[in-house]
Amino acid sequence: MAEILAPKVVVIGGGPGGYVAAIRCGQLGLDTVLVEADRLGGTCLIRGCIPSKALIHAASAFAAMADAARVPHFGVSLPAPPKLDFAATVAWKDSIVDRLNGGVAGLMKRAKVKVVQGWARFSDAKTCEVVTVSGIVTIRAEHVILATGSIPAQLPGLPMGGKVIDSAGALSLDRLPERLVVVGAGYIGLELGTVFAKLGSQVTIVEAGDRILPHHDARLTEPVRLWLEGHGVRLLLGAKVAGEKGEGLEIATADGEILVLPADAILVTAGRKPLTEGWGREAMALELAEGFAKIDDCCATSTAGVWAIGDLVGEPMLAHKASAQGEMVAEIIAGKRRRFDPAAIPAICFTEPEIVTVGLGPDAPGTVTGQFPFAANGRALSMDAGDLGGFVRVVARADRGRIVGVQAVGAHVSELAAAFTTAIEMGAVAGDIASIIHAHPTLGEAFREATLNVLGHAIHT
Ligand code: FAD
Numbered sequence: 268m269a270e271i272l273a274p275k276v277v278v279i280g281g282g283p284g285g286y287v288a289a290i291r292c293g294q295l296g297l298d299t300v301l302v303e304a305d306r307l308g309g310t311c312l313i314r315g316c317i318p319s320k321a322l323i324h325a326a327s328a329f330a331a332m333a334d335a336a337r338v339p340h341f342g343v344s345l346p347a348p349p350k351l352d353f354a355a356t357v358a359w360k361d362s363i364v365d366r367l368n369g370g371v372a373g374l375m376k377r378a379k380v381k382v383v384q385g386w387a388r389f390s391d392a393k394t395c396e397v398v399t400v401s402g403i404v405t406i407r408a409e410h411v412i413l414a415t416g417s418i419p420a421q422l423p424g425l426p427m428g429g430k431v432i433d434s435a436g437a438l439s440l441d442r443l444p445e446r447l448v449v450v451g452a453g454y455i456g457l458e459l460g461t462v463f464a465k466l467g468s469q470v471t472i473v474e475a476g477d478r479i480l481p482h483h484d485a486r487l488t489e490p491v492r493l494w495l496e497g498h499g500v501r502l503l504l505g506a507k508v509a510g511e512k513g514e515g516l517e518i519a520t521a522d523g524e525i526l527v528l529p530a531d532a533i534l535v536t537a538g539r540k541p542l543t544e545g546w547g548r549e550a551m552a553l554e555l556a557e558g559f560a561k562i563d564d565c566c567a568t569s570t571a572g573v574w575a576i577g578d579l580v581g582e583p584m585l586a587h588k589a590s591a592q593g594e595m596v597a598e599i600i601a602g603k604r605r606r607f608d609p610a611a612i613p614a615i616c617f618t619e620p621e622i623v624t625v626g627l628g629p630d631a632p633g634t635v636t637g638q639f640p641f642a643a644n645g646r647a648l649s650m651d652a653g654d655l656g657g658f659v660r661v662v663a664r665a666d667r668g669r670i671v672g673v674q675a676v677g678a679h680v681s682e683l684a685a686a687f688t689t690a691i692e693m694g695a696v697a698g699d700i701a702s703i704i705h706a707h708p709t710l711g712e713a714f715r716e717a718t719l720n721v722l723g724h725a726i727h728t
Contacts, residue, residue, distance in 0.1 A: 277408035282309020284577030285414030288593030293378025295601035314435035326465035389547030417578035444531035456536035626672035637720030645708035652678030
């Protein structure tokens, strides 16, 4: 049966950008409809951040047990190697996704947001049609928030299908691939490659650039490279992919040698691209900028009353950026004065070990750095994580010591991201953090010691 809705706001996409925008709209009393073609939670919750972190956790537990069975460590040993029921591991991951998906549905109800399930297609800037299981729903809203997200980029010559899979496919495999080739050494490829290496697959990572994680500085990525190489992951840098051949993937190595890498699965993680097609962008007269929806600092697009957020609008393509933009746009629509102008957006690679980057890097002009190694941090050592070559590095303005960037590499450093970002957003100088008493023994003490090093007097180095 045809239905016509005329809410104040329609949100397209139920990922961390769209669903957060919709909840905030609801909280602010705006009559809101959210349209999602798939499951609430989007890429992040259903086939990205959450399932990948769940598998990382399970794989780490398995690897720790397998290590204990091989070599006793701190007095702990296992009489036999652990067994992996891969299907059960994937089912456990799915149960976490299901739980969070249900949680988002509950939050929608509580915020009085109506959810329409189906694909939205616009016929003009403010009107879309959604084909649902119970008929066509036409929605005409005063404000449109576009949060259509992104999809995996494909490589020419390596189309998806068969053993060629994307990250979503890798998170839902029904059996562990004995031999996995990962194409692309960005954070998604490395996180997933590490999962499968820990679970026992033979993993080869093929990267066109000359380093892993090319957007990070080499000092920061060195512990990750050492871990990969130390755990039997083959890294082929400067290599070009030709395509599927015979039993695997044909590549040209950095030396020009042609190799066929045998593979049971070929995981392509060659970046993601914004989803700008298929929902009627042309009918809305929306402009693009470098392939992304063009927005101003309020996330307003080139068409009045149409807003765009999240992966659709550009880098960093991260869930927390999408959510922050979503909350902001809801508040602007509700009449508040807001602008998207964060001092820093944290980014984390949940690799082995983890990497956090926030704000400016060590090469920023007019800055000085202070660094502190986890090898001198009691908590890192007591968690058996002091020997990975990890450290915290603080980047501060040379004149007054204002902290403008922090980077860290080491086990569990993801949990320090909030402290780093808070320091930058609150305009802290190195002396502010240095003068705060940090609990002992914690990894956070390494942050304080790095700020002391900016001031030239760290205690433990
Ligand atoms: P999405 O989450 O992509 O959601 C868009 C939604 O819109 C989708 O559900 C889609 O079905 C729906 N949609 C699109 N068009 C229409 C339409 N016309 N009609 C109806 N529905 C539509 N980010 C992090 O911050 N931390 C991480 O650890 C992290 N890990 C990741 C791991 C992997 C493997 C991947 C792939 C991504 C990861 N990301 C991570 C990135 C993160 O998932 C994205 O940045 C985030 O999901 C973007 O949110 P979004 O709301 O913009 O879009």
